Amino acid sequence: MMDGRSPMVCYSMGSINSLVEKITPLMENHPMTKNLLQDLKSLRDELMNRFAGGRATGEQVKVWMKQVREMVYNIEDWIDLKQDFSESDMEEIDEFRNEIQEARSRCQRYELLKRAPTSDAEIVYSTGPREVPGRRLFLEEKTVLVGMNHPKSELLDHLKDEQKELKVVSIHGRGGHCKTVLAKEIYGDIYVKGQFECKAFVSVGRNSSTRTTLIEILRQVKSLEVDALRSSSSNDEQINEIITELWGFLHTKRYFICIDDIRSTQDLEIIICALPDNDLGSRILTTTRMKDIAISLSRRPNDVVYEMIALNETDSKSLFCNCLYVQEEEWPDHFEESWKEILEVCGGLPLAIIVTAGFLGRTSAELSLQSEKLKKAIPSELDESYPESQPMRKILDISYADLPQPLKSCFLYLTAFSGNYDIKKDRLVRRWVAEGLIPERHGNSSWETGESYFDELISRRLIQPAFDGNDNQPIGCTVHGVVFDFLESMSSEENFITPGAELKSGLFPCERVRRVSLDCGDTLISNTLTPCDEEDDAILLKLSRVRSLAFSGDAGRIPNLSALKHLRVLDLEDTKGLENKGLESIGHLSLLRYLGFGGTDVTVLPEPIMALEQLTTLDLRRTRVRRLPVLCRDTKLVSLVADELAILPTQLRRMQNLEELSKVLLGGYGTLASELAGHANKLGPLRMLGIRFIHFHSHMATERQVVKRLLEELGKSNLQSLLLDNYPLPLLGLLLHYSLAQNLQKFELRIRGCLPQVPQEMASLIAITHLHINVEQVEEQAVHALGSLPNLVVLRLDLYTSPSMTVSSKDGFQCLKVLCFSSHYNGGKGIQFEAGAMPLLRRLQLELYAWVTRSKHDDFDFGIQHLPSLVQVHATINWRKSTLTSLEVDAAETKIREQVSRNTNNPVLELNRRSRNRRSW
Template sequence: MDIVVGALSGMVDALPGKLGELLEQEYALLSGVRGDVVFLQAELDSMRAAIHHCVSLDHPDTQTRAWIGRVRELALDTEDWVDLFAIRVDAGAGAPPSSGFFGFFRRSVDKLRTLPARHDIANELQDLKKRVIELSEQRNRYRVVPPVPEAARPVDPRLTALFVDPGSLVGLEGPVQELSKIVMDTEGCTALKIVSIVGMAGAGKTILANAFYRRLEVQNGFHCRAFVSVGQKPDLVRILSDILSQLGDRHRGGQDINQVIGSIRNLLSDNRYLIVVDDLWSKELWGTMKCCFPENYHGSRIIVTTRNDTLPMDSYPVSRKFVHKIDRLSDADAKKLFLKKAFANEHPCPQHLEDVFVQIMSRCSGLPLAIVNIASKLAHKQSRDEWEKLGLHSLCSSHSDGLDGLKQILNLSYHDLSLHLRTCLLYLSIFPENFEVDTERLVRRWIAEGFIAEARSVSTEETARSYLSELISRNLVEPLDLNHDGVPRSCRVHPLIHDFIVCKSIEENFATLMDAQQQHVPDNSTVRRLSLSNRSKQGQPAVRNETTDLSHARSITVFGHANAAPQLTNLKVVRVLDLEGCDGPVCLDGLCKLVLLRYLSLRGTGASELPAAIGDLRCLQTLDVRSTKVEELPLSILRLENLIHLLAGSAKVPDGIAKMKALQTLSCGGTTKSSVNFIEDISKHDNLRELELYSDATETPGNKKRVMFPAHGFLNVKKLCIRCPSPLVTFESNALPAVQVLELRFQKGLADGSSGVSGMENLSSLKHLLLEFEQNDAGAMATVNAVRNAPQGVLPNHQYIAIKVDGKSY
């Protein structure tokens, strides 16, 4: 079992600073409390060094894992205490403090009023202090067990890829031919060329590189060749000496690394060479290795296999670097490979195992290593029970011994991640297998959970997106539905990677995954993040779990029927409540008591009304009620000073929404109760970045109510989406100067056949345009033609214009 310390380490790193901020704030701490906070701050700071040491251990012993587990629980409870502190004290206070005698009197009254809460806070802090002392004593008794000797460590399962029988390969002929075209082509390019073979763990990168390397035309096409495997913890001198030996120079030892590099360069300088660097992980290592390979303009080539798309391409000009993305096997090749490994001579699958075989193929999802591992385990077995246990189990199950090689390879990718990336990857275990996770949803949830570090010049959302991009570039997360600039709108993880991160989450109590019919939490562990899946039959509502203690839960995510959601009154420290897509009525009793709630999504549920006191949720950052029956938001919404993303869909918002200065994303109906011109009111909002308007602008006889975007309005909006019954939109001169993405969605065109959209040539920063009509009519086509012709100066090449009418693209 490995230590999962991504969220833990980051939390312990941040907690001393959080406690320091608490001491600086003007809160009347009870006698002795300030000293306890200082003590707690110092101890957690000391624990941080011990935790970072534990992270570096490849094979931590049982005592280390137990100690880390206790520190994790302490850190989580301490952070909850800190976050609740100010809210519980302020909740009992009256008006904001003022100066003078009346201010002194008000503060005295507030102290008396909040005395019970402050006593409770002090008692809780004493309990935390006792736990810290116990952990400190345990740490003092702790002795680090030396790492397992190298010989006792498991053999890298990748090694078998170097000695695989060519006759057993399936689906590689096409990729080998494609790679050969890239590598062997010297026409017009005699400069050194570097080719990266990239793909997820187990995709067959090493096998592909080796199959190409062993081809006769390759052997005859280069004067000298070498194939070396690097790995995660390489011995650079040994690797370079291996290259030197394969080039024909026996390394006698005694030379330092500079001499070895010099010897390699001398041998390669006047020859056309091919070097294959297999399993590269580190930019720093590559920075040294590339010094061995001179630019001699003889058509030399370097092939690198890596799980990271960004390695080692950064250091070479575009014209000389190529990426070969290895695809997963097709369904036909995957089936052929499985049958070859599971049955002699590719005999067909027995009929009584056919349905299980289909499920296994679905879970392997074209990943060669998974197919080979599972098929080998099932070879010569005819029992349906054995196939279900060994072929459909999770990596976490007791039947996973046969997949140790796969788990080991995935571990390499996992441990190469920085701690914050491990946390973000583990978070995807909350979603079901093969679930397409909306990127915005994921990023905002990461932020609400506190996973994203704040930076001076970069927003937390930009940082979060960079984390996702890193996971994608490392081939651990698959991007889906790319938009015009290549950013994915959604993502998912391979079923086997999902199994792997679920296993990690369960081992370290990162998340609790339950079926709605379960009555108890597995292993009686404290629930920190609950993912609740309703697997009841269609039309049969799930039974709400009333026995699970959720007082420590930080996030609640429900999939399926809304009746499975827990009672909100039990959620004391929850930061994320996500019921998106749940069926049936939603009960929001107790919602306004969730004082730490930062992310609330009711999107796509049966919710029809928000509580009037929702403004009490002072920490709320994201509120999503799109595609619900909510028609109007409560007035108290204006008190949500920290609200960044207000996603109301077609619902109306109260007057005064323009005064919510923290808002960056707004989706709402384009009217309020009394505002004559809602768009004019919010056009001066300085912080808005994304705006989605559901306008009721319609064409009536003798009157056309239009959506008007005023000049010099919405200065910082970069994305605008307009949803109207008819195309009645006008952009005045100098309107939306920063808008880059414009989406226009209409039901039908104008009856008189006019375009209805004017002023698009005024959108000087526009880069992407989407126009969509539900119906195909003369008015719709008139708008299409006008839109195509209008932005000639803005989009001269029309490369970012997407048009769809009645489901058909134009």
């Protein structure tokens, strides 16, 4: 149930709730605002609320709502920048009141209220994210395939035949047919069997440049880190360089390249030029929604065009049951009669079936309620606006309408990011909060509410979770291309977020830009934004009221920030060439709440930035900023994140609103020492704390005393998440003697140095959930000590001198979900799993060094087949040509493939090899 205040901004209500809250306290000192406030409340309560949350109410209502939202934005912009009010402001206030009255008149004149919802059936679900009983629920990391066996088998036959000439196999079909899923399954199958010398899987989509795609292919086929070109040559010259390099590398090799989601014939022609026909049996697999592109690829007699077809009723039900949270035996009686009608609307389209399953909820009661709601909604959607070829649009419209109002805004906000790449959860949630999209809920922080929204979108199958080896929970998400297209369409209708392509094209939008994302990473397109005369003035005019600007690419293309005085969010993550130029102007953005410098080359923050009164989030990760300005006023900072940040005691005292502080330096020149220890328990809102230990001299009594006091205070705190990074090995004994905060939901410990062995006392650290440890040897009792940690979900273990480590069912590890294991020992089998070991392990990362792979065949057996819940294996072989031949690495990879193939859960395998003989672009 949604409690507390309404969100400051939401899809259907614009920013009117925020504006009402801002004007209310002004009335005491400025009575002239009283009538304006009354007019706004009346407009909201009598008219806007009548349409909020309703289903399709007609184009006239949508246009009216958008006009009202723009009016409210303009009033809020004026209020936000007012330092004080005077009698002369009455003119402006009267003008605003006239605009409000005109909006009311238009609503009456066009009789729009007749189109407002009149019954409960027309009011969408609006209570907030649904509760998940007993546990947090996410989609599996591994996609379930249904009805794909035949096309997969047929396509594999085409790709694995003995033909020596290059063959192109093209899959085409409507969006939502799961072409990408099928292509990934085929790619993984061929990967596991190791039939090609080099391989690559790239997604093109709408936003990837040809240059970026070619660099990614080169990186994957060479198994190297390939940096972006930084030469002064033109974009075309750079592309030609990469094509030459790629063609030269591939022309003597049998390769397999998968190019996913091709939308441009021009991009396709350039990419194909880099892939030689070398008569070695090479293969190219492509996916596209466009039949003409698929046909254009079929240039040789043996090339194949494969058209995806809809699932039949049997496969549709099978996929539906696999994706539904409620087991078939728990279905309510009436649902047995409803599911056929529901699946008929999906038209055999896999993505439509998956999203529908997410819509129907997670309990039997929800299934009953949601299925009835769906059946009532379906007839209203089956009209001329939905051709038979668009079942996906029907389902997305219904799912979107069912979202709570604030969640609609959060969902739409995904269009602020590129549709081709992972969106990091913490970056997304922090921007939601800064934009005012997250309502207050009693007992929850804004972060917790935002995180629940993120989980809700995953559980509704509207976004897909993204995982890495550092956490058991999703660290981000991806958005299916069809869903992204839908969101862009909705966002465009409401002028919610302006696609950066519209500004770069020179075809400027007719409406004011409120939120925009500009990717100027490619020379060819970024020239459009080069500051120049009238064109630059036109861009700045359109951006003059922008509230949110995300920018990446060449810093020289950033619009004049000093002119964007209404900015609330400025995200410059991964902008190159920013350094410290132009940062002073950011200090004049008085309304700024979110400032992201992640991945930039910024080294110093000017003092005006720390004086920004509204700033709540400052992201300095992956930068060289190590200190804040010495002069620091009281701030509203809620989230301050960096890699290594030295904070003075006086600065810490001025950050009384902090909820997240990570990572702050402790020791050496970053000494907060007793000051941090004393404040860790006094900063009441603080829920996430990351500490990095540096230059600690464990033999010094004063420093040991500092750590002792810090651990004592942490034990009394209300922290929910704690990271101790680079924790000094000699001080491990201190940690073992203190039980840390019982409220901890996440305790991550990374120990500096290499332990001679795992102390059995480690088992007393029951709060640990994430552990990164380097050990010389691991004996049987040590394995059991680690396995007995009751909350351990992620373990990163580097082993140096032990010939092997064996894990059995009696060793525990009952909660472990992620294991990252690296063996540096010269010989031996590294790690071995016996039957019953690690029953919940889902993701396994193995890093092996050249000498490990020289083991005899019998020793080179990890027992991967004994891990019943495994869904993903990522194995990396580190080697040098001086110590290992390429053929020996090939043999090691073959052994790993064979072992993974014996696991009945059919986990996804990713193999990499790292060579020290590198060439970087």
